[in-house]
Amino acid sequence: MVDIFKGCNQRETIADTINELTGLKEAETTARHVCSQCGKSFYSEGYLKQHLNLHADETPYKCRCGAQFKLKLYLARHMKIHSGQFTCKYCPAAFPCASLLKGHENSHTGNKEFSCEICGKLFYAKGDVRKHRQKVHEKKRRRIKASSR
Known part of the structure; x- marks a missing residue:
């Protein structure tokens, strides 16, 4: 499996965003749906099922470039790399989101903003x-x- 976030300094931020977007957020109240593998709890059975894919060995979502992902959301984000939407103007690097690109470009310019x-x-x-x-x-x-x- 290809790790599109290898070396990414915002890996945790991205994980938080994914959790917020997909509802894979730990329940703040008494949860009825608890992951048997890691203990995280979820509001609905559907969110738990999505979460369980992260523990599975299968990577059912595949890109034409060979990259494979456990969640459809990860594939969708990866596809932005191919669109060139977030490509560095100083080198060939491409990123799945604008904030990662911004930090990367700042490292080229020395701009610590x-x-x-x-x-x-x-x-x-x-x-x-x-x-x-x-x-x-x-x-x-x-x-x-x-x-x-």
């Missing part, structure tokens, strides 16, 4: 700021909470 609102550190891509916050600031906050107990 995204900043951490806590410490001011600059980044090429919005996803890098989120990862930085989680890794540096949230980790620090958890250590402070743990030591104050």
Whole structure:
């Protein structure tokens, strides 16, 4: 299977977006449909069935280029690469969404336009700021909470 997000600094953001778009969001209330493999819970049986495809070995959705995907949504996003809709103007790289392209092009130009609102550190891509916050600031906050107990 081809990983179209290999090296992607917004992999988690994309996963969150996919979950929101497809309804594969963990239930915030008492859920009736729980995945037996990972414990995630869903609002409906249909969402659980879609989610179960992620655990399966099969990749039923295939692109003419040979890429294979577990979900139809992943194939649809992959197809945007072939359309050239999100192609870098500095190199042949293509991306499934505009935000990934933006961060990539910023790395060519050296433009660090995204900043951490806590410490001011600059980044090429919005996803890098989120990862930085989680890794540096949230980790620090958890250590402070743990030591104050």
